[in-house]
Amino acid sequence: xxxxxxxxxxxxxxxxxxxxxxxxxxxxxxxxxxxxxxxxxxxxxxxxxxxxxxxxxxxxxxxxxxxxxxxxxxxxxxxxxxxxxxxxxxxxxxxxxxxxxxxxxxxxxxxxxxxxxxxxxxxxxxxxxxxxxxxxxxxxxxxxxxxxxxxxxxxxxxxxxxxxxxxxxxxxxxxxxxxxxxxxxxxxxxxxxxxxxxxxxxxxxxxxxxxxxxxxxxxxxxxxxxxxxxxxxxxxxxxxxxxxxxxxxxxxxxxxxxxxxxxxxxxxxxxxxxxxxxxxxxxxxxxxxxxxxxxxxxxxxxxxxxxxxxxxx
Amino acid sequence: xxxxxxxxxxxxxxxxxxxxxxxxxxxxxxxxxxxxxxxxxxxxxxxxxxxxxxxxxxxxxxxxxxxxxxxxxxxxxxxxxxxxxxxxxxxxxxxxxxxxxxxxxxxxxxxxxxxxxxxxxxxxxxxxxxxxxxxxxxxxxxxxxxxxxxxxxxxxxxxxxxxxxxxxxxxxxxxxxxxxxxxxxxxxxxxxxxxxxxxxxxxxxxxxxxxxxxxxxxxxxxxxxxxxxxxxxxxxxxxxxxxxxxxxxxxxxxxxxxxxxxxxxxxxxxxxxxxxxxxxxxxxxxxxxxxxxxxxxxxxxxxxxxxxxxxxxx
Numbered sequence: 001x002x003x004x005x006x007x008x009x010x011x012x013x014x015x016x017x018x019x020x021x022x023x024x025x026x027x028x029x030x031x032x033x034x035x036x037x038x039x040x041x042x043x044x045x046x047x048x049x050x051x052x053x054x055x056x057x058x059x060x061x062x063x064x065x066x067x068x069x070x071x072x073x074x075x076x077x078x079x080x081x082x083x084x085x086x087x088x089x090x091x092x093x094x095x096x097x098x099x100x101x102x103x104x105x106x107x108x109x110x111x112x113x114x115x116x117x118x119x120x121x122x123x124x125x126x127x128x129x130x131x132x133x134x135x136x137x138x139x140x141x142x143x144x145x146x147x148x149x150x151x152x153x154x155x156x157x158x159x160x161x162x163x164x165x166x167x168x169x170x171x172x173x174x175x176x177x178x179x180x181x182x183x184x185x186x187x188x189x190x191x192x193x194x195x196x197x198x199x200x201x202x203x204x205x206x207x208x209x210x211x212x213x214x215x216x217x218x219x220x221x222x223x224x225x226x227x228x229x230x231x232x233x234x235x236x237x238x239x240x241x242x243x244x245x246x247x248x249x250x251x252x253x254x255x256x257x258x259x260x261x262x263x264x265x266x267x268x269x270x271x272x273x274x275x276x277x278x279x280x281x282x283x284x285x286x287x288x289x290x291x292x293x294x295x296x297x298x299x300x301x302x303x304x305x306x307x308x309x310x311x312x313x
Numbered sequence: 314x315x316x317x318x319x320x321x322x323x324x325x326x327x328x329x330x331x332x333x334x335x336x337x338x339x340x341x342x343x344x345x346x347x348x349x350x351x352x353x354x355x356x357x358x359x360x361x362x363x364x365x366x367x368x369x370x371x372x373x374x375x376x377x378x379x380x381x382x383x384x385x386x387x388x389x390x391x392x393x394x395x396x397x398x399x400x401x402x403x404x405x406x407x408x409x410x411x412x413x414x415x416x417x418x419x420x421x422x423x424x425x426x427x428x429x430x431x432x433x434x435x436x437x438x439x440x441x442x443x444x445x446x447x448x449x450x451x452x453x454x455x456x457x458x459x460x461x462x463x464x465x466x467x468x469x470x471x472x473x474x475x476x477x478x479x480x481x482x483x484x485x486x487x488x489x490x491x492x493x494x495x496x497x498x499x500x501x502x503x504x505x506x507x508x509x510x511x512x513x514x515x516x517x518x519x520x521x522x523x524x525x526x527x528x529x530x531x532x533x534x535x536x537x538x539x540x541x542x543x544x545x546x547x548x549x550x551x552x553x554x555x556x557x558x559x560x561x562x563x564x565x566x567x568x569x570x571x572x573x574x575x576x577x578x579x580x581x582x583x584x585x586x587x588x589x590x591x592x593x594x595x596x597x598x599x600x601x602x603x604x605x606x607x608x609x610x611x612x613x614x615x616x617x618x619x620x621x622x623x624x625x626x627x
Contacts, residue, residue: 077446087437
């Protein structure tokens with residue numbers, strides 16, 4: 001098993017005057033990783049580099065522990081890519097499309113057909129397998145594209161906007177499918193504009209803005225990190241005095257429904273206890289504060305100086 | 314003590330608890346290329362099966378009937394030599410016969426080959442191909458070989474039809490020593506036709522694919538290819554008027570240039586002297602077409618170096 005999904009070290013990519021990626025360094029763990037970012041943030045360029053469709057101008061990339069683009073052909077055999085656009089042949093039946101995709105990925109012809117049927121079963125297109133894709137609804141087309149990405153048994157599934165245009169029911173089904181696939185052992189790299197999708201299934205989040213990584217880390221840290229409240233404290237006693245002590249000590253704190261949300265890095269938690277002692281206040285509850293996803297996203301993007309964040313919410 | 318060796322699974326399947334259980338032996342590069350060529354050829358034939366039925370067979374039948382009419386009613390176009398009934402097509406008839414053959418090839422290439430890469434760009438299939446473990450050169454080579462194969466089949470079938478009609482019209486003497494000479498002649502005609510067809514199929518397919526990569530539109534690519542062919546006719550006339558008529562300028566007419574190659578090969582098989590200017594026309598024709606084919610190939614390589622990924626994106 002690979003140690004990481006992908007590892008990038010100081011990767012830059014320029015298209016003419018546009019600097020699509022600027023010194024990107026990160027390591028993506030296996031599991032379900034969400035890739036967020038406004039349009040033009042560099043997500044598509046990152047995908048192209050991970051798939052070996054382009055070469056980085058500078059830096060080093062490893063996908064599934066294999067160096068890119070030297071091992072691009074091998075890596076593409078281990079990756080299933082579900083693009084945002086259709087990439088379907090309208091005249092072919094669903095089964096033919098998946099067989100076609102499997103063979104393109106190097107599955108021998110004799111194995112391709114049974115695998116195609118298994119993939120179609122998995123995505124819930126069993127009853128529509130002999131229908132032509134031209135007659136499919138948007139949700140069915142998305143499922144078909146997912147089956148095409150899965151049919152060769154990839155270690156890593158890269159999905160680009162899989163729920164775009166789907167109704168709430170279709171969206172929930174697609175997310176459930178992706179979660180099921182991850183449960184079966186494949187890693188998933190999900191690019192989306194829909195924050196709730198990332199929140200629903202991802203354990204790790206990467207936020208890109210203007211060609212740079214603004215945040216890369218576990219979901220819980222995404223909500224908590226860089227300026228957001230880190231602790232949710234339930235005091236017993238004189239709350240006003242406690243707030244005064246926080247101000248005196250230069251610790252950011254706000255009141256919310258009787259609790260105090262404290263902005264303090266986890267390594268400075270001792271100062272929290274000291275402030276409570278100074279104020280003579282007891283503590284009946286303390287936990288890591290959770291910010292809602294949209295607020296966290298807004299804050300991260302605004303920290304990165306991107307004013308278009310509102311459009312994504 | 315008996316030892317049991319667990320054989321690795323040879324079939325690929327989805328496996329609960331882990332994808333990437335693809336234990337089947339993957340295809341080798343050669344197998345993959347062969348499969349790709351077959352797949353692209355099938356895709357070309359598949360999407361146009363109705364056109365193939367509707368256009369090719371009546372066109373072939375019409376061609377045969379026309380040849381028959383020519384041979385029967387216009388004796389000055391044909392020459393029957395000696396008692397062994399060998400029939401030689403004269404230089405007056407050759408451009409008509411091979412021109413018809415070539416016209417079919419141009420028509421088929423315009424319909425079949427020109428749109429294929431443009432169609433991949435438009436439909437987003439290019440992304441499907443390139444996100445799989447395929448090298449770009451494999452895609453390009455397979456597309457070219459498939460296009461050549463399909464065009465060649467069309468040309469060769471027309472060539473064989475031509476020979477069959479000629480045999481049906483004049484027959485082959487079954488008595489005495491004339492049989493061998495007659496059969497050998499017809500075999501040579503058929504073989505030469507097929508060889509020329511292979512060359513012609515390769516160059517016009519390359520140029521058609523080049524148009525495809527330049528236009529990137531399923532409507533634009535055939536129009537560009539047809540425009541290139543048709544545009545060369547007035548260009549040849551203008552050049553001929555400016556610089557004086559001659560075989561050199563006639564070859565600028567792209568159809569004429571390849572037609573001359575056919576005519577040259579047939580003339581070489583005939584005991585008659587070569588028609589005037591035929592050799593020049595053939596050489597210049599081949600040079601122009603080869604130049605176009607090389608240019609088209611460069612266009613294709615350039616397209617694939619930075620391929621347009623995604624539906625309708627350029």
